[in-house]
Amino acid sequence: MAADPDREWSVPAVHHGEVLAVPDLAVDTDRWPEFAAVARDLGYRAILAVPMVLDGRTIGGLNVLYSQPTDFDRDDHRLGALLGALAVLELTQETGDQRADRLAERTLGLLNDRVHAGQATGFVAGTLDVSPARARGLLDDYSRLHAIPLRELARRITDGTLHPVELTETDAIETE
Known part of the structure; x- marks a missing residue:
């Protein structure tokens, strides 16, 4: 979900209440080069951004990511x-x-x-010299195995209380 319209790539969905479709992130790289590169690195190839509307006011955006290039049609927009x-x-x-203000607060959270x-994810990828997708997989696996919410695990990684190399211990446990 997008709650900060000045920093998100899906500004038309949030600001104007318009659906934004990018059928192939490998082709459409000029408008949001940083976002497109990260999305492609994570395995996404297309995106549909739709406004989230409450009481006639757009309060955020929902980004639906696709792993394959997608020719969006009217039904995709409605869905x-x-x-x-x-x-x-x-x-x-x-x-x-x-309620709109509470929803905006939750969305920002x-x-x-x-x-x-x-x-x-970026810190783990850089420290362990792995792809962002692999780093996110390590975080997800560690979170699941140790029953630690991802937001708490992310905090531990970024504040230094857990070193990224400890995430790889999950791999050794799962392969035994």
């Missing part, structure tokens, strides 16, 4: 809009005038967790 609406519905099981996980 994306439905996913966005369902995400808003799930996040807004509250009532009252302040989730975005912050994603950014922190991304920083940890």
